[in-house]
Amino acid sequence: MKQVLIISGKGGTGKTTIAAGFASLAENVVLADCDVDAPDLHIILKPEIKEETPFYALSVAVKDDEKCIKCGKCREVCRFNAIDEYFNIAEYACEGCAACVFICPADAIDMRKNAAGKIYVSETRFGPFIHAKLDIGQEASGKLVIEVKKKAGKKAEKENKKLVLLDGSPGIGCPVIASLAGVDLAVIVTEPTVSGLHDLERIANVTKHFNIPAVVCINKYDINKKKTREIEEFCNRKKIPVLGKIHYNQDVTEAMIALESVIEYGSATSEEIKKMWSKILEIIKV
Amino acid sequence: MIIAIASGKGGTGKSTVAVNLSLSLENVQLIDCDVEEPNSNLFLNLDLEKDEEVYLKIPKIDEENCTHCKRCAEFCEYNALAVLEDKVMVFEQLCHGCGLCSMVCPTNAITEKNRSLGVIEKSRDGIDFIRGVLNIGEAMSTPIIRRLKEKTDKKKTVILDVPPGTACPVIEAITGCDYCMLVTEPTPFGLYDLKIAVELCKKLKVRFGVIINRDGIGDEKTEEFCKKEDIDIILRIPYNRRIAELYSEGKPFIDEMPEWKTKLREVYRRIHEDIRK
Numbered sequence: 323m324k325q326v327l328i329i330s331g332k333g334g335t336g337k338t339t340i341a342a343g344f345a346s347l348a349e350n351v352v353l354a355d356c357d358v359d360a361p362d363l364h365i366i367l368k369p370e371i372k373e374e375t376p377f378y379a380l381s382v383a384v385k386d387d388e389k390c391i392k393c394g395k396c397r398e399v400c401r402f403n404a405i406d407e408y409f410n411i412a413e414y415a416c417e418g419c420a421a422c423v424f425i426c427p428a429d430a431i432d433m434r435k436n437a438a439g440k441i442y443v444s445e446t447r448f449g450p451f452i453h454a455k456l457d458i459g460q461e462a463s464g465k466l467v468i469e470v471k472k473k474a475g476k477k478a479e480k481e482n483k484k485l486v487l488l489d490g491s492p493g494i495g496c497p498v499i500a501s502l503a504g505v506d507l508a509v510i511v512t513e514p515t516v517s518g519l520h521d522l523e524r525i526a527n528v529t530k531h532f533n534i535p536a537v538v539c540i541n542k543y544d545i546n547k548k549k550t551r552e553i554e555e556f557c558n559r560k561k562i563p564v565l566g567k568i569h570y571n572q573d574v575t576e577a578m579i580a581l582e583s584v585i586e587y588g589s590a591t592s593e594e595i596k597k598m599w600s601k602i603l604e605i606i607k608v
Numbered sequence: 609m610i611i612a613i614a615s616g617k618g619g620t621g622k623s624t625v626a627v628n629l630s631l632s633l634e635n636v637q638l639i640d641c642d643v644e645e646p647n648s649n650l651f652l653n654l655d656l657e658k659d660e661e662v663y664l665k666i667p668k669i670d671e672e673n674c675t676h677c678k679r680c681a682e683f684c685e686y687n688a689l690a691v692l693e694d695k696v697m698v699f700e701q702l703c704h705g706c707g708l709c710s711m712v713c714p715t716n717a718i719t720e721k722n723r724s725l726g727v728i729e730k731s732r733d734g735i736d737f738i739r740g741v742l743n744i745g746e747a748m749s750t751p752i753i754r755r756l757k758e759k760t761d762k763k764k765t766v767i768l769d770v771p772p773g774t775a776c777p778v779i780e781a782i783t784g785c786d787y788c789m790l791v792t793e794p795t796p797f798g799l800y801d802l803k804i805a806v807e808l809c810k811k812l813k814v815r816f817g818v819i820i821n822r823d824g825i826g827d828e829k830t831e832e833f834c835k836k837e838d839i840d841i842i843l844r845i846p847y848n849r850r851i852a853e854l855y856s857e858g859k860p861f862i863d864e865m866p867e868w869k870t871k872l873r874e875v876y877r878r879i880h881e882d883i884r885k
Contacts, residue, residue: 330618331645332618332645332647333615333618333620333772334617334618334619334772335618335619338797358775359774359775359778359804360618360773360774360800360801362796365796365800380685380686381685399707401706401707402706403754414779414783414811419704419706419708420685420708421706421708424711425711456775458774458807458808459774459779459812460775461775461779462776463773463775463776464747491773492618492619492644492645492771492772492773493642493644493771494645494742494744495644495742495746495747495748495749495777496747496748497773498644499745499747500747513856515855515856515858516651516856516857517623517647517650517855518856520645520650521647524644524645524744527744528744531744531745532745545853545856546853546856546857549856549857575795575826578796578826579795579796579827
């Protein structure tokens with residue numbers, strides 16, 4: 323089983339649009355959305371949820387006000403600024419370390435199991451789809467990404483699918499690193515802007531750091547051809563293959579509004595996306 | 609006053625708004641809290657210098673005093689410690705730096721050492737600007753954002769450029785702000801993520817308003833949502849090829865379109881009044 327992940331560094335470069343395009347071309351595939359705090363792929367895939375499991379994040383500290391003697395020791399040891407001057411515990415700042423529980427002389431603080439979201443196993447017109455939703459204000463998105471990937475891997479094994487296609491999140495931190503673990507190919511989607519190039523450099527350094535093979539897709543390449551050349555030169559220098567380029571077309575937004583993938587909508591960018599997809603299959607040898 | 613510029617969905621125009629707003633106002637401090645992909649300075653080209661390194665305090669084991677009692681590993685909620693028969697292993701990437709292991713160690717065999725997460729940089733001249741930069745391969749960005757926020761200058765109008773999403777880094781950045789501008793685009797993806805960001809602001813009790821960027825490219829559903837939920841649309845920036853070009857070149861659009869300076873000042877004035885009420 324091979325895993326392909328779509329990432330970008332910079333947000334809004336077209337990860338999900340391209341992932342949905344690939345999804346409608348892929349055969350024998352399990353799809354998964356690793357962007358758990360602002361997930362969008364389900365909007366196009368319109369999943370039918372078959373199974374729903376709760377996700378537990380790190381526990382949070384809960385105080386019994388009747389037992390609290392307001393000594394302030396909890397506030398002294400908390401390194402996450404989760405306890406205010408009146409010794410109230412802010413749940414969203416608590417990282418669940420339980421140092422306050424240990425230090426409290428009045429036994430007033432307990433750790434509470436924290437249901438922080440849900441993981442869904444669904445069916446879509448393109449194949450099985452694993453996705454998740456982090457509850458509002460919850461942390462531990464990296465942990466949830468790992469759970470989503472585990473479920474996707476299990477589903478692929480069970481249904482004998484050869485490929486797992488993962489849509490990632492922007493940035494280079496916790497959820498992105500969690501999504502990168504063990505993938506066979508990272509497709510970095512960028513755009514020809516100063517931010518696009520700058521963020522590409524950072525995410526490409528991250529894939530290199532973790533030894534993950536990467537290729538680059540330049541989306542909306544014709545909005546600034548000079549910057550596109552700079553991106554190509556950068557990829558050349560770093561020996562990162564440019565998988566393909568997609569031109570800017572208003573019909574990509576139209577497809578999103580119609581809640582269809584660009585391929586289904588018949589967008590003028592379809593051919594470019596099809597070409598990239600066959601190149602991906604060649605690279606990962608599926 | 610501290611104003612956060614956030615969005616839910618990435619690439620909707622947070623940095624564009626943060627930079628152009630900062631350049632339109634007087635007495636401003638701009639803080640780039642997107643430490644994973646800090647982009648504000650690409651539009652400002654300020655000369656930056658290192659302000660400080662941000663560290664996480666992680667355990668350092670004194671093997672001579674360690675009795676391998678396993679108490680540290682039992683207490684660690686992050687599974688960052690493993691005690692073998694004659695050795696303690698520290699998984700540095702898993703450690704949140706809470707300090708509990710050194711508190712529970714019965715033989716005081718655990719002290720703490722610094723592990724670098726990234727740096728904070730500040731401007732040498734021009735506008736007052738600071739930013740955090742997360743080290744490559746590092747997962748934990750919130751301690752850098754926490755440190756950045758300790759540097760807010762209360763005498764100034766502080767503008768925070770917030771990372772995309774709605775998880776830990778965003779919560780860290782938005783908490784305690786006086787106002788949050790939610791930048792979105794009028795598309796199904798933009799709207800879905802806007803709704804999550806709205807819920808987050810409500811939960812964190814931060815006042816907010818919506819900026820619709822690239823107005824005209826999508827549908828009417830974002831407008832309808834805001835109307836139904838009684839959410840203020842504080843600004844609409846139309847889709848404009850020239851604005852997109854200037855953005856791609858890393859140029860603040862108010863330099864070429866000074867009428868936007870007036871509009872952004874007006875938005876700020878209204879928010880300022882609104883908050884004082």
